[in-house]
Structure formats: structure tokens, C-alpha cells
Amino acid sequence: MMASDVLFVVFGVIAAACALYGVLTRYLLRSIVALGAFLTAVAGEFYLLAADFVAMVQIFVYVGGIVVLMLFALMLSTSGERQPLAGSDRRGLSALLAYALGGMLVWASVGAKFPAVLDRLPASVPYLGRALLGEQLFAFEFLGVILLAAVVTALALVRSERL
């Protein structure tokens, strides 16, 4: 076994454990921190799979941005409250959604043909940049529009609440 194989397994175990803990714990804060650890471990897997740029962006955007925003939102909304969450009263629906999504992911990954892992690519950034502004331009721009719509909607919601 190569060192990268050992690390791949280690990161995988960490990711799986953190994901499980994040779902199982009743404390929202711990669940968010576990999500952060999970995302960091996944970044490690990306790095070992020669996608170094994706790994860094994963940490930059998800750990440094999304997790911080989630913590921020949690602290602004329930600043005094530290009790564990009560169980949901819509368990059936959540379970159905979760199993459906999980089934889809498993189905997709079983059917997919993954290319063999290459040795380190010389630099993945130029390829990525050309793909995003070339053949994937429509998807890229479309995501931008969705995000813009989300921001505008959030602002509209906040505004109507205040009025």
C-alpha cells in the first residue's frame, strides 16, 4: 500500500464518521462542526485524487464560507438556546426523501464508468477554467442566475417581515 492509499482510507473513515455524527447528534452546533470536519476530509480525498484545485476550493468555499455562515446564522437565531433539538414530527417524509436521494446516488455511482485515476495532472486549473467558460458556460451562468435569485428572494423575505 502506498502512503496515499493509507491516507485515502483514513480520510474516508473520518468523513464517514463525521457525517454519521452530524446526522445523529441532537445538538445543532455539533452537527455543523461535524459537517465542517466532513467537508475537510472530503477535500483531503479530492487532493489525493489529483484534484488539488477542487480540494482547495472545497475548503475555501464550504469550510471557510458555508460552515461559517451556518454557525453565524445559528448563533444569531438561537443565541440563548443550547438545548438538544426535539425529534422531528415528519419522520416518515424525511426518511422517504433521504432514502430516495441515497438510492439515486448509489444508482448513479454504480452505473457510472469512472476514468482510471491518473498520475498527477500537470495543472488542473487551466482545464477547469476553459471548461467553465467554454462548453459548460450555460450551466455556469445558470447557477449564477439561481444564486442571484436566491439572494433577491432572501432580501424580499426579510423586507416583507419588517414591514
Place this chain on the structure above:
Amino acid sequence: MSTWLTLGRGFVLGVVAFSMVGVITAAFVLLERKVSARIQMRVGPTRTGPHGLLQTIADLVKLVMKEDVRPEFADPVAFRLGPMLTAVPAVLSFVVIPFGAPLVMRDLNVGIVYFLAVPGMTVVGLLLAGWASYDNYSFLGGLRSSAQFISYEIPRTLAVVTVVMLAGSLNTVDLLEAQKTVPYILLLPLSFAIYMITTLAEVNRVPFDIPEAESELVAGYHTEYSGFRWSLFFLAEYGALFAAAAFATLLFLGGGNGPVLPAVVWFVGKTLVVVFVFMWVRWTLPRFRADQLMRLAWKVFLPASLVNLVLAALVMMAVGR
């Protein structure tokens, strides 16, 4: 066999990085006290060792021996996790600093993105520490630090993007190679200015040290910490200061490029000059108010950095590179 060798090498490099941050923190605390003293026409510590050189070592011994106090209502897990999550990213950012061409722990293809991304994890630690302490001052300090960090991250990244555009690479060693003839401070002065000011905000130093403003928040997110956990926050602060200064050197001042002396000397020398400038600013300027700070980030630095980005792109297109 080589598996264990590789893993062992990684472990040793980790220990080296941690020790480096420890030594740098000890030296910088003393430097800060001396610089602040000179600026305020005092002499600073003089009693411990020759010229007070051993003052931080003595302080360190005192800190380690102090009682570890945990507030009664503090969240036990988050309270312990906070200082660790704050200190580790600061140490991690040392991995990609090229002290001289071969003297870099890991020469990543995307070293610059790494440097922008990894210190960002510090905020998670600060937020946790502030929240776990169960104390209004800590809590406000944690919230302010995260709001500030997220706001200043954007203009800072945009300033670094111009450097990447000019160099055409995200690799730190390539970047130094590209600055062999002209350091980028001469080509991109506006980017340098934006980087320096937003970096002051990112490492929570005056005039942007709102998260730990003594006059209103006692000590911000580390109000409730003592002993070794408290010193981890200090480690993070000065480690991040050195890393930020090292990256200013790398991105704009040509890194280890310079005549006669070896690259390491040039690199560390330039970095120390930048650190001195940061300290100088800290002891000269008063502190901003929280709302002024946010207005500055979103209404001045964000537009300025966008304009800078477009200008740099236009000039590069006109010159044809």
C-alpha cells in the same frame, strides 16, 4: 517501507511547522512589546535576560503553569475545540511558504489558493470559542470576527487574483520566478495596498481589531480562556501575522529574489519588514467602530478591488500578455 517513510516525513514536517510557529510567536510578542514601547516613548521589558530578551520565555512558563479555568456553563466540547481549531489553520498555512526555492514544505500546484483557503478555517474556531464560553463579550467577539473575516475575504481574494493573472500560475515557486526582474508591487501597487489593508482586518489587528476591542468587549472571544488554551489563541494570532506577511512578500515583494545574500535571508528579511509595518500601524492608528468597519469593507474595498481587477485585466490585454 516507503509508505511509513512518507507518513513519517509528513509527521516530522508537522512538528517542525508547529515549533516554527511557537518560536515565531515568542519572538513576535517580544518584538511587539519593544516596538510599541519605542513608539510610545517607553523602553519595554528590560529585566528578564539581556535587554529583556527572555521575557516571552518567562511569560510562557507562567502561562503553561497557570490553572486552566472553564466557566461553569461553558459547552465542554466546543470550549476545548475552539482554541485548537483556531491554532491549527495558522500552522497549516506555513506548509506552502517558499522560504527559498527548495525550502518549501510542500510545493502545491495551487499554493496560492491554499493560502487563501486554509486560514479561513480559523473563523470556525473563533466562533466556537466565543459561543462556547457562554458569555456576552466572548459571543459578540466571535460574531464580529466572523462578520469581519467574511467581508474582508472578498476584496483580499480579488486583489490576489490580479497577481495570479499577471503571473499565470497558482504555484508559489512559479510566482517567484515570474518576479525575477520586477517585483509586483511596482506593477500592481493598488492590489498591494488593498492586500495590506484587508490583511490587517483578517488577522484582527488594529485598526481592525473590533473582535477583541478591550474598551468594549474585555478581550472578545478569548475573554474566558486562561493558561495554555489562551496561549493557543496567541499562537494563532502571531502565526497568522507571519504567514500573512510572508505572503505579502511572496505576492508583491519578489520573495527570496535579491542580490548577493541567499534567498532565505531575503525572504525572512522582507517578511520581517512587512511585520514591522503591521506593528507600526497597530500602535499608531486608533480603532474603527464596528459599523465603520463593515461600511469600509463593502462600500470602499469591494468596489475598489473590482475596479482594480478590471483595470489590471484591460492593461494586460493592451500590453498583450
